[in-house]
Amino acid sequence: xxxxxxxxxxxxxxxxxxxxxxxxxxxxxxxxxxxxxxxxxxxxxxxxxxxxxxxxxxxxxxxxxxxxxxxxxxxxxxxxxxxxxxxxxxxxxxxxxxxxxxxxxxxxxxxxxxxxxxxxxxxxxxxxxxxxxxxxxxxxxxxxxxxxxxxxxxxxxxxxxxxxxxxxxxxxxxxxxxxxxxxxxxxxxxxxxxxxxxxxxxxxxxxxxxxxxxxxxxxxxxxxxxxxxxxxxxxxxxxxxxxxxxxxxx
Amino acid sequence: xxxxxxxxxxxxxxxxxxxxxxxxxxxxxxxxxxxxxxxxxxxxxxxxxxxxxxxxxxxxxxxxxxxxxxxxxxxxxxxxxxxxxxxxxxxxxxxxxxxxxxxxxxxxxxxxxxxxxxxxxxxxxxxxxxxxxxxxxxxxxxxxxxxxxxxxxxxxxxxxxxxxxxxxxxxxxxxxxxxxxxxxxxxxxxxxxxxxxxxxxxxxxxxxxxxxxxxxxxxxxxxxxxxxxxxxxxxxxxxxxxxxxxxxxx
DNA sequence: AAGTGGTCTAGACCACGCA
DNA sequence: GCGTGGTCTAGACCACTTT
Numbered sequence: 001x002x003x004x005x006x007x008x009x010x011x012x013x014x015x016x017x018x019x020x021x022x023x024x025x026x027x028x029x030x031x032x033x034x035x036x037x038x039x040x041x042x043x044x045x046x047x048x049x050x051x052x053x054x055x056x057x058x059x060x061x062x063x064x065x066x067x068x069x070x071x072x073x074x075x076x077x078x079x080x081x082x083x084x085x086x087x088x089x090x091x092x093x094x095x096x097x098x099x100x101x102x103x104x105x106x107x108x109x110x111x112x113x114x115x116x117x118x119x120x121x122x123x124x125x126x127x128x129x130x131x132x133x134x135x136x137x138x139x140x141x142x143x144x145x146x147x148x149x150x151x152x153x154x155x156x157x158x159x160x161x162x163x164x165x166x167x168x169x170x171x172x173x174x175x176x177x178x179x180x181x182x183x184x185x186x187x188x189x190x191x192x193x194x195x196x197x198x199x200x201x202x203x204x205x206x207x208x209x210x211x212x213x214x215x216x217x218x219x220x221x222x223x224x225x226x227x228x229x230x231x232x233x234x235x236x237x238x239x240x241x242x243x244x245x246x247x248x249x250x
Numbered sequence: 251x252x253x254x255x256x257x258x259x260x261x262x263x264x265x266x267x268x269x270x271x272x273x274x275x276x277x278x279x280x281x282x283x284x285x286x287x288x289x290x291x292x293x294x295x296x297x298x299x300x301x302x303x304x305x306x307x308x309x310x311x312x313x314x315x316x317x318x319x320x321x322x323x324x325x326x327x328x329x330x331x332x333x334x335x336x337x338x339x340x341x342x343x344x345x346x347x348x349x350x351x352x353x354x355x356x357x358x359x360x361x362x363x364x365x366x367x368x369x370x371x372x373x374x375x376x377x378x379x380x381x382x383x384x385x386x387x388x389x390x391x392x393x394x395x396x397x398x399x400x401x402x403x404x405x406x407x408x409x410x411x412x413x414x415x416x417x418x419x420x421x422x423x424x425x426x427x428x429x430x431x432x433x434x435x436x437x438x439x440x441x442x443x444x445x446x447x448x449x450x451x452x453x454x455x456x457x458x459x460x461x462x463x464x465x466x467x468x469x470x471x472x473x474x475x476x477x478x479x480x481x482x483x484x485x486x487x488x489x490x491x492x493x494x495x496x497x498x499x500x
Numbered sequence: 501a502a503g504t505g506g507t508c509t510a511g512a513c514c515a516c517g518c519a
Numbered sequence: 520g521c522g523t524g525g526t527c528t529a530g531a532c533c534a535c536t537t538t
Binding site: 234 | 265335441457481482488
Binding site: 260287288289303306317318319320321322323453 | 522523524525533534
C-alpha cells in the first residue's frame with residue numbers, strides 16, 4: 001500500500017480515498033489482516049483523521065472492513081448469506097435440527113406502538129415476548145424480539161410458566177400448536193438500539209437490517225417478530241420461489 | 251423480563267441528542283416541516299455543529315429526516331412499503347398495467363465480476379444491460395441494472411436492435427418469451443455509486459438497499475438484476491408466502 | 501501503561517438551490 | 520447573493536482492549 005497522492009479532483013477527498021483503499025484491500029490485504037492505525041493512515045494519505053475516518057466508515061458500511069475499539073481495523077470476510085424466508089412458512093423454532101436461533105429470554109412486556117398495531121391489540125396491553133439470538137460460527141448475526149398476544153396461546157397458563165430461556169421455549173412450543181396460514185416480511189434499514197447492540201457485539205447506533213415478520217393464523221395476526229441483523233456482516237436471502245408458486249402461476 | 255443493570259454508562263452526546271430530537275419530531279413537528287438550520291440547532295443545544303450533524307445523520311438513516319443541500323432539513327414522511335417479491339415470479343416488465351418501473355436505457359456492457367459469476371459467463375464477456383428506474387409519487391425509489399447474456403435471448407438479432415430506452419424495451423420483451431422457472435433474491439446494505447446516486451436524487455455514498463435477483467430459466471441463470479433502493483425512504487416487503495407454498499408444506 | 505478506535509470541538513471553505 | 524447542508528482541518532480527550 002503506497003503513498004498514493006490525492007490530486008485536486010472535483011470529487012470529495014474521502015470518496016477518492018475510499019476508492020484507493022478499496023483497491024488496496026483487493027490487492028494487498030488478506031481477510032482478517034490488521035490495517036495500520038487511523039493516525040498513521042491519515043498521515044500517509046495526507047488528510048485529517050476525520051476525513052480518513054469518513055472513508056473507513058463507508059467501507060465498513062459496505063462490509064469491507066471491521067473496526068473494533070481498542071483493537072484495530074481488520075479486513076472483513078465476505079458477507080454471509082442468511083436465509084430469512086426459506087424454505088416455507090414455519091413458526092419460529094420449528095426448524096428442528098438445523099435451527100441456528102437460540103432462545104435467550106422470555107416474559108411479558110408492552111410492545112412498541114408499531115408492533116401493537118400490527119397485532120391489533122391495545123397499545124398498552126402487555127404481550128408475551130421471546131428474545132432470541134441467531135449465531136453463525138460463534139458470531140452473533142441477529143437479535144430478535146417475538147411478540148405473541150395472550151389470545152394466540154390459549155394453552156399457556158401463567159401458573160406453570162417458568163422464567164428466562166425456559167419460558168421462551170415454552171412460548172415457542174405453544175405457538176407451534178397453531179396452524180400457520182401465511183407469513184409476510186419487510187426489510188428496512190435501522191440503527192441498533194442499546195440492547196440489540198450489546199447482543200450483536202456492536203456499538204449502539206450501528207447499522208442493522210430490521211426484518212419484521214408477521215405470522216398469520218386463524219384469520220388474524222398471531223405473532224410479530226422484529227429481528228435486527230448486523231448490516232455489516234449479513235446478506236439476507238429470500239429463498240427460491242420456484243416449485244410452490246409455479247403451481248399458483250401455472 | 252430483562253436485567254436492567256444500571257452500569258456507569260456515559261452516553262455519547264450525539265446519542266442523547268438524537269433521542270431528544272426524535273421525541274421533538276414526534277410531538278412538535280409535522281411531516282414536511284423544515285427544521286431550524288444546523289448552525290442554529292447546534293447553538294441551541296450547546297454542541298459543536300459536527301456533533302449535531304452526527305445525530306441528524308442517524309435520524310436520516312432511520313428515515314425520520316430528509317436533508318438537502320441548499321434547501322434544509324425536513325421531517326420525512328413514513329417509509330413507503332415497496333413490494334419486491336410479490337405476488338409471484340415474473341420477468342421484469344411483465345406486470346402489465348401497474349408497472350412502476352420505467353426503462354431508461356439499454357445496451358451492452360461488461361458486468362461486474364460478482365454478476366458474471368452468478369450468470370456463469372466469462373468475466374470479460376459483454377452482456378445485454380437494461381437500466382430501469384422505479385418511481386412512486388414522482389419520486390425515484392430505486393435504480394436497477396438488469397444483466398442478460400446473449401445466450402438467453404436467441405431471438406434478438408443485433409441488426410434490428412435500436413438504442414436507448416427503445417432497446418431496453420426490446421430486451422425486456424424478448425426475455426418474456428422464456429419460461430421463467432424460479433427466482434431468488436438477496437438484500438444487503440450498500441452505498442450508492444455515483445450513477446445510481448444521480449438517478450436516486452441523492453449524494454454519492456448514500457445508504458441503499460441492494461436487491462440482487464437471480465432469474466432462472468431452462469435450467470440455468472438467465473438473467474441477474476441488481477436494484478438499489480433508497481434506504482432512507484423504502485421498506486422492502488416480501489409478499490405473503492401463503493397459498494402457494496402451503497401446497498408444498500402440506 | 502500503551503495503543504486502538506470513538507467522541508467532540510471551533511473554526512474554515514465549498515457546492516448547491518433559490519429568490 | 521444569500522442561506523443551506525457538505526467537506527475538511529488540527530487538534531483534544533475518552534473508552535476500551537491488550538500487554
